[in-house]
Amino acid sequence: MKRRSYLAGVAGLAASLVLTACNNGGTEDPSEPLSGAGKTLVVQGSAYFLPVFKEVGAQLQQQLPGLQIRYDELTGEQESSTNLQVVTSDAAPDVADIPTNLPPYRTLLKAQQLIPLDDVWAANDLENGYGKGLANSLKADDGRPYVVSYSRTLYGVVWYNKAIFSKLNITVPADHQIASMADLLTITNALRAGGYQPLAAGGASNYHLTWILDSLLPTSATSEQLTNFVSNFNSKVPVTVDYTDPSFTAVLDRLKEMYDNKVFQDGTLGMDSPTTNALFASGKAGMLMGHDLSPTGAKKTSKTDLDLDFLFLPPINPGVKTLPVNYAGNTLAIPKKAKNPAIAKEFLKLLMSKENQAKAIKWSGGAAPAIDLPTSLLTEGKPANEMALLSYGAANGTRDGWASIVPAKLGTTDPYIEKLFTGKMTAAEIGKALNGIRDELRSSS
Amino acid sequence: MTPHAFRRRGTTAKVPWPLALMLSLPALVGIVVVFLVPFVGTIRLSFTTWFGVGEAQPVGLRNYDALFSDPTFYSSIRITVLYTLLSAVGIVVLATVTAMSVRRGRLATVLRIVWFLPAIAPGAAVAVFWAFALQPVSGAVNGLLGKVGLGNTHAWLASPRHAIYVVVAVTIWAGVAFPFLLVVGAIERIAPEIYEAAQLDGAGAARQAYHITLPLIRPVLAMVTVLELIWNFNSFTTVWAMTKGGPAEATNTLPVRLYIDAFQNFEFGEAAALGVLTSVILVAIGLVGLRFANRSAA
Amino acid sequence: MKPSPKSSPKRSLKLPSSAGAGASWLLKIVWTLLIVVPFVQIILLSLRSMASIYNDPLGFSGDWVPRNFPDAWAGPSGTAGFGLYTRNSVLVAVVALAVSTALGSLAAYFTATLPPKWRRRAMLVPLIATTVPTIALLIPFFQAFNLLGTLNSPSAVGVLYGLLCLPTTVLVLHAFFLDFPEDIREAAAMDGLGHVETFFRMVLPLSTGPLGAVGLLNLIWVWGETQIGLVLLHSSDAQTIPLGLLSFQGRFVSNLGPMFAGLAMATVPIIVVYIVFHRSINKGISLGGFR
Structure with a gap:
């Protein structure tokens, strides 16, 4: 009798191991129109940019009622190291923080673990927004973009x-x-x-x-x-x-x-x-x-x-x-293992809209936008000292x-x-x- | 109570061996699964190249060749050996001295509790605290030195020459507590009559310590030394939390190097080779140490 | 050298020379200070603001900022702080202790009943396991967890920690069970208890001391483990207290007050547990339980 309860315990342990493996959150059905109900979008970001992502996330939640968003904060060290494993695991985020100059990016491209983002680029005409040089440097060897650069530093x-x-x-x-x-x-x-x-x-x-x-x-x-x-x-x-x-x-x-x-x-x-x-x-x-x-x-x-x-x-x-010095490697990508890739694309489209790019300057506290913006949008309503360096860069290059x-x-x-x-x-x-x-x-x- | 009671045969309480084996197996299998199977996996991986995703490609001995032709591999071994020896010796000596100083008295009970605290605190917390306390200007140690006029800008962790000794010091601080209690236990098992006899012969505390206590606790000391050598050779947390292997790779011990190789540079194959070589060195230390320990126990 | 205090007549065993006693007292005072001061410092600095920490690194002056604790508890952006880390650490510890105690005590007891030759062979398994260095296991652990999809799962890491605690658990408890009084087991057999029932109803209740001791040793290890955790728990909401500490600085964009509050929360609870149970820990160590 005791033996049986013991064996049940072992079985329970094994089951718990397997159960923890399964993830909750449902998977998208591409044939249905986008809906937020019952879905949890997982967005990664560094401490500096999470405030921006949260603002954009709130807009997305208005578009897709019922959508939950979880924000995972990454340290610089995680961005350059263990995040590779997170992004390729079953616990992959929907929007992944993958700086293009750090090792995980190239490894992920090599292993074909990212989703191409041509449609996100097209939605906001990023090709021209970034300018030719930056746009080309953000594309992979096959000529397609797998990331969006959301801010220059x-x-x-x-x-x-x-x-x-x-x-x-x-x-x-x-x-x-x-x-x-x-x-x-x-x-x-x-x-x-x-x-x-x-x-x-x-x-x-x-x-x-x-x-x-x-x-x-x-x-x-x-x-x-x-x-x-x-x-x-x-x-x-x-x-x-x-x-x-x-x-x-x-x-x-x-x-x-x-x-x-x-x-x-x-x-x-x-x-x-x-x-x-x-x-x-x-x-x-x-x-x-x-x-x-x-x-x-x-x-x-x-x-x-x-x-x-x-x-x-x-x-x-x-x-x-x-x-x-200009750093354009603040980039986001959508992993192949993402549960909600279509919603993730909507998130990126919203983030890269001209209006939000301009507002992000204030939300982040002075980060340079990734795309060229009209001067009116650039400085409107921004505190002068946060803008000083941006203006200097704009004026002197x-x-x-x-x-x-x-x-x-x-x-x-x-x-x-x-x-x-x-x-x-x-x-x-x-x-x-x-x-x-x-x-x-x-x-x- | 009969020691080793189970060795007596023919009692009514004898457990049939198939049942005993069956109930022992889960733990034994568990140990094999988490220790021995992965170790074989590491050996296999060391003959491949793998970037953390996708399939591993067999490359034969290339990872080992790369390690043996890399001068920083040898400097890593040197640093690890230096770190291990200094830490282990420091820990064992201090543990012995402190254990001998609290032999008797009411105070001893309190001190035993207090002196064990560093072993309780998580290693990461200890290392993060000391790394901060040792910073110039803002650290407590510098603050203290500044107050007594010795300057508050000592930057020990920034100096490739000194950083390793600072890490050793923190390792010793955190590591003494555990062997301290072991040695205290060993001293307690020495019969008080032996000391009484020595006292009648007119032996002072120092002579008693040297001529009675030390020889009698030698087996424990030998075992503790071997264990400390092995533990410190494997030590990761303190070095990682304090220096991450820097500055200028001056504290790049083998465990830190393996972590960086595998999980920052995604050279998993080369890291696995490093793990295998480290194990070989460690087994050598263990064998030599055990022989030494057995001899001194005999 | 300080003048030695007069030795009390009670301690008749010790008539030390004054120099020796002076050195011994000096050692006691210096070593005690060296150990106590850092813990006091952590607590003092955990209640200070960043600016006061920089102005007085010793923590004796400055403003009083108990807010550091809720800040550290909630985390810098309210997503992952010590609240979550503590929950994960407790989960990991409970699972690990359940696994190691359940499997370990069974194996330790029932291997002790095997014929000597087989008993020694069985004990070789945990003995050999203790010599395998962790760094030689890390990558396969990572691969296995990746394959099982259990990366970032604290409970799965708890199971692994529990299995990793088994060699120590089995070795220590085995030494204890070897000396378990035969008459008690015989009495149980006379009462008609089966072997398994004897173990659960008689042996275990009489072994709470060693079980607790091994449990505490394992708890200390599990509570502070970082090397394996760093590799298996990446996402900030899955991390344990020591892992959170390692990345805390970066997360707080260098706000030191909450960082020290975090250090305090990482150290004080386990110290309290130790002080309450220190007798049984000390017993465990003298039984031969190592780290």
């Missing part, structure tokens, strides 16, 4: 705390451009002398130092060289410039010079980007290596109204402007970020820069190593 920007600067009587150039290393060192030394940490950068975050490289590379390389740098990992493009070229190594040398002159906060190599942001938001560091949403993040963190403005690092070639275009295997240079800082590798050795990775990518593409 302008990065490689130095934010500074105005209160600290005025307290220490540090003057900044009116055109946001720090002209030379000497000028930069004047600022950082003054901050250190005043008891503040200078430029906060997350040397342990695996991407923060590369942002600096991305912002300075266009001030060192010619635009022909830059175009080749961002494309010559593809075997169809002939290599006209190597990573051992002075245009590249000069940037590495500059990074080393900055590190040696204590431009960065103490312990930069031991801090990830959240810790670094906290250092800046709490008023311990005068400057932050950041992006267009850094002020929103800092304000959310410090719960006070920080008065911030932006600067650009001194260019490698004197006289050239350092410009915000932005540059392509090398690391946000090339595959992560090549573009993740932080481990090398760490070795450069600590004297384990020279700029020339790093150039050589990158040449090797590029050639490996060429031979496999």
